Amino acid sequence: MNFQPAELTQQVAQTARDFAQQHIKPHVMEWDESQEFPLQVFKEMGKLGLMGVLVPEEYGGAGLSYFEYKTVIEEIAKVCGSIGLSLAAHNSLCTGHILSFGNEAQKKKYLPRLASAEWIGAWGLTEANTGSDAGNMRCTAVKDGDEWIINGTKNWITHGKSGDIAVVICRTGEPRTRDNSTSFVVEMNTKGFSAGKKENKLGMRASETAEMIFDNCRVPDSQRLGEVGEGFRQAMKVLDGGRISIASLSLGIAKGAYEAALQYSQERYQFDKPIASFQGISFKLADMATEIAAADLLTLQACDLRQRDQPMTKEAAMAKYYASEVAVKVATDAVQVFGGYGYTKDFPVEKYYRDAKLCTIGEGTSEIQKLVISREVLK
Ligand SMILES: Cc1cc2nc3c(=O)[nH]c(=O)nc-3n(C[C@H](O)[C@H](O)[C@H](O)COP(=O)(O)OP(=O)(O)OC[C@H]3O[C@@H](n4cnc5c(N)ncnc54)[C@H](O)[C@@H]3O)c2cc1C
Numbered sequence: 163m164n165f166q167p168a169e170l171t172q173q174v175a176q177t178a179r180d181f182a183q184q185h186i187k188p189h190v191m192e193w194d195e196s197q198e199f200p201l202q203v204f205k206e207m208g209k210l211g212l213m214g215v216l217v218p219e220e221y222g223g224a225g226l227s228y229f230e231y232k233t234v235i236e237e238i239a240k241v242c243g244s245i246g247l248s249l250a251a252h253n254s255l256c257t258g259h260i261l262s263f264g265n266e267a268q269k270k271k272y273l274p275r276l277a278s279a280e281w282i283g284a285w286g287l288t289e290a291n292t293g294s295d296a297g298n299m300r301c302t303a304v305k306d307g308d309e310w311i312i313n314g315t316k317n318w319i320t321h322g323k324s325g326d327i328a329v330v331i332c333r334t335g336e337p338r339t340r341d342n343s344t345s346f347v348v349e350m351n352t353k354g355f356s357a358g359k360k361e362n363k364l365g366m367r368a369s370e371t372a373e374m375i376f377d378n379c380r381v382p383d384s385q386r387l388g389e390v391g392e393g394f395r396q397a398m399k400v401l402d403g404g405r406i407s408i409a410s411l412s413l414g415i416a417k418g419a420y421e422a423a424l425q426y427s428q429e430r431y432q433f434d435k436p437i438a439s440f441q442g443i444s445f446k447l448a449d450m451a452t453e454i455a456a457a458d459l460l461t462l463q464a465c466d467l468r469q470r471d472q473p474m475t476k477e478a479a480m481a482k483y484y485a486s487e488v489a490v491k492v493a494t495d496a497v498q499v500f501g502g503y504g505y506t507k508d509f510p511v512e513k514y515y516r517d518a519k520l521c522t523i524g525e526g527t528s529e530i531q532k533l534v535i536s537r538e539v540l541k
Contacts, residue, residue: 165459165462167229167233168229170226170230171229171230171233174226174230174233174234175233175234175236175237177210177212178212178233178234178237178238179237179240181206181207181210181212181238182237182238182240182241182242182245183241185203185206186203186238186241186242186245187241187242190241190242190368190510190513191507191513193242193244193367193368194244194367194368194513195367197360197362197363197367197368198368199248199321199324199368199369199370200245200368201282201324203245204248204249204252204279204282205279207249207279208277208278208279208280209278209279211223211224211226211277212224212234212238212249213249213252213253213257213276213277213278213279214253214257214273214276214277214278215230215231215234215253216228216231216253216254216257216258216261217257217261217273217276217277221261221269221270221273221274221277222273222274222275222277222278223273223277224277227465227469228406228465228466228468228469229462229465229466229469231253231254231406231407231410231465232406232409232410232413232461232462232465233410234249235249235250235253235407235410235411235414236410236411236413236414236417237414238414239410239411239412239413239414239415239418240414240415240417240418240421241418242368243365243366243369243411243414243415243513243514243517243518243520244365244366244367244368244369244517245368245369246410246411246414246415247320247366247369247411247520247524248320248321248368248369248370250404250407250408250410250411251283251284251285251320251321251369251407252276252279252282252283252320252321253407254400254403254404254406254407255283255284255285255320255329255400255404255407256276256283256284256285256321256325256327256328256329257273257276257277257283258400258403258404259285259329259345259387259396259397259400260272260273260276260329260347260387261273262396262399262400262403263345263387263388263396264347264387267384268347268384268385268387272327272347275326276327280326281325281326281327282321282324282325282326283321283325283326283327283328283329284319284320284321284322284325284327284328284329284350284374285319285320285328285329285330285400286301286316286319286322286328286329286330286331286374287299287316287331287397288316288317288318288319289301289314289315289316289317290315290317293318294526294527294529294530296331296394296397297343297394298337298338299314299331299332299333299343300314300333300337301313301314301315301316301330301332301333301376302314302332302333302334303332303333303334303344303346303381304334305334305383306380308382308383309380309381309382309383310332310334310344310346310380310381310382310383310386311378311379311380312330312332312346312348312354312376312378312379312380312381313376313377313378313379314332314376315358315373315374315375315376316328316330316373316374316376317373318361318371318373319371319372319373319374320369320370320371321370321372322357322358322360322370322371322372322373322374323357323360323370323372324370325350326349326350326351327347327348327349327350328347328348328350328374329345329346329347329348329387330345330346330347330348330374330376331343331344331345331393331394331396331397332344332345332346332393334390334391334393335391341391341392341394341395342391342394343391343393343394343397344386344387344388344389344390344391344392344393345386345387345388345392345393345396345397346381346385346386346387347381347385347387348376348379348381348385349385350374352379352380352381353379353380354376354377354378354379354380355374355375355376355377355379356374356375356377357372357373357374357375358372358373358374358375359372359373360372360373363520364516364519365513365515365516365517365518365519365520366516366517366520401525401526402468402474402475402478403468403478404525405464405478405479405481405482405525405526405531406461406464406465406468406478406481406482407525408482408485408486408521408524408525409457409460409461409464409478409481409482409484409485409486410461410485411489411521412457412482412485412486412488412489412518412521413454413457413458413461413485413489415489415492415493415514415517415518415521416450416453416454416457416485416488416489416492416493416518417454418510418514419450419489419492419493419496419510419511419514419515419518420447420450420451420454420492420496422496422500422509422510422511422514423446423447423450423495423496423499423500423511424438424447426499426500426503426509427443427444427447427499430500430501437499443499446495446498446499447499449495450491450492450495450496453488453491453492454488454492456484456488457481457484457485457488457489460477460480460481460484460485461481461485463477463481464477464478464480464481475534475538476534476535476538476539479526479531479534479535479538480531480535482521482525482526482531483528483531483532483535485521486518486521486522486528487522487528489514489518489521489522490518490519490521490522492518493511493514493515493517493518494515496511496514496515497511497512497515499511
């Protein structure tokens with residue numbers, strides 16, 4: 163077993179790191195405070211292949227593995243969780259869904275545009291009344307000749323307003339029955355589609371989260387992804403990969419907070435000593451380093467299984483659950499290490515603290531991850 167990242171992974175990490183330092187870091191707090199979704203940054207990342215990391219080269223992507231994907235999300239999130247979240251949603255939810263379940267014509271039409279960031283992708287599963295209970299969705303699609311008519315609302319959608327296309331999972335059968343939903347690609351300039359309320363959030367403020375409204379929105383049958391009735395099952399598979407994204411996002415935030423705390427603890431003096439010399443602080447750093455390393459290994463395990471096309475539902479849920487809880491704990495302790503300064507916007511840890519919380523909620527809460535894991539271990 164070799165735990166050393168491959169040379170390619172290290173090169174990709176360096177590219178993402180350089181990009182984040184140059185194009186993201188100088189603007190992090192400005193975007194956070196104004197809740198601006200910085201579209202231009204995503205266009206630039208498209209030029210570097212970061213918007214289609216897993217998309218094969220034949221469809222215009224970078225054709226890289228899950229190990230490089232993890233690294234990219236991590237390096238960007240180390241600098242800004244919001245940009246990391248949007249990058250993850252674009253790559254693994256919208257693009258990942260089309261890559262896994264689109265037919266050849268759909269892949270040829272959509273993947274090159276998504277991978278180059280000509281188009282930004284959204285993915286709509288959640289509704290106002292159905293978050294964890296997503297299978298109970300109310301948004302419907304009804305067949306009418308060669309078209310489907312979509313009606314309903316999707317909430318909490320990353321790029322729900324600024325996106326160009328969305329994969330939307332709609333109910334096509336009776337409520338609370340098996341196989342009652344189907345996925346569609348909706349071009350967001352289609353008549354009958356509109357964006358609703360943009361959420362005003364605690365953290366991840368530069369990642370746009372908005373409502374998508376469908377009012378007799380007609381979509382051709384050629385934009386149906388896979389078979390009628392398999393939408394929810396597709397979504398669960400997409401979320402397995404999505405959990406690698408959120409685990410990587412969590413790792414980036416945790417590492418960013420840890421590195422800031424590590425440095426500060428050696429620079430800040432109290433009682434004529436650096437605060438790192440107090441066991442109360444150094445043990446915090448020891449716990450952070452240990453828990454981050456454990457989260458990293460769980461995430462690498464999920465990447466390895468996914469890369470080899472092996473079942474990984476349990477491992478992806480474990481990685482997402484553990485890494486996200488670690489991110490919250492590390493960011494909380496990092497604020498503590500900074501003391502009063504950590505509570506201000508002059509230092510980066512307060513933002514890590516706010517951003518980290520999303521990781522225990524999005525793409526399945528920690529409680530839902532425990533449901534998934536317990537189901538798997540009790541099989
Ligand atoms: C910033 C952000 C971006 C998002 N982006 C997207 C996106 O792009 N696309 C998308 O489709 N969705 C997106 N979401 C939605 C997200 O996936 C949901 O918020 C999440 O799944 C939780 O659903 P909920 O908010 O309705 O909470 P609820 O399901 O109402 O849960 C409330 C609480 O009850 C607990 N709970 C619920 N059911 C159970 C149970 N059976 N056992 C134990 N506890 C339970 C939960 O763990 C939680 O603590 C996003 C959310 C946020 C905040």
